[in-house]
Amino acid sequence: MRLTDSCDVALRVLIFAASHGDRLITIDEIVTVYKQPRGTVMKVVNTLTRGQFLTAQRGRSGGLRLGRPADEIRISDVILHVEPDLQLVECMRSGNQCVITKDCRLISPLQKALRAFLDTLRDYTIADMILPEASFSRESV
Secondary structure (H helix, E strand, O other): OOOOHHHHHHHHHHHHHHHOOOOOEOHHHHHHHHOOOHHHHHHHHHHHHHOOOEEEEOOOOOEEEEOOOHHHOEHHHHHHHHOOOOOOOHHHOOOOOOOOHHHOOOHHHHHHHHHHHHHHHHOOEHHHHOOOHHHHOOOOO
């Protein structure tokens, strides 16, 4: 299983925001720190704002901050909000055309694995991922 790049960026944006406490962060900071295209970051921030994971303050002194306490933002909730399709194989998707679906033995273990994945991430919040601000100024490893 692989999460989309947008989901990866979304989680990192929330970690960045949480790690900076109540200080407003900017799109430019996120772009610089994570070396991501501005368009990608803007799209992700809009998605996170719509989901109330972030709040945006407009204007000259504007910026972004968490939309709720970090310990209330579950990693699984972020993934489910950002990921467009967590269905791992065709038979789990709407519009399934696979001819072996009714007899397939693969569906059940894949569904079980997906549930286990999300159940594990339900135990973690963005608060668990907070880093010291200095972590964001180091060169990439």
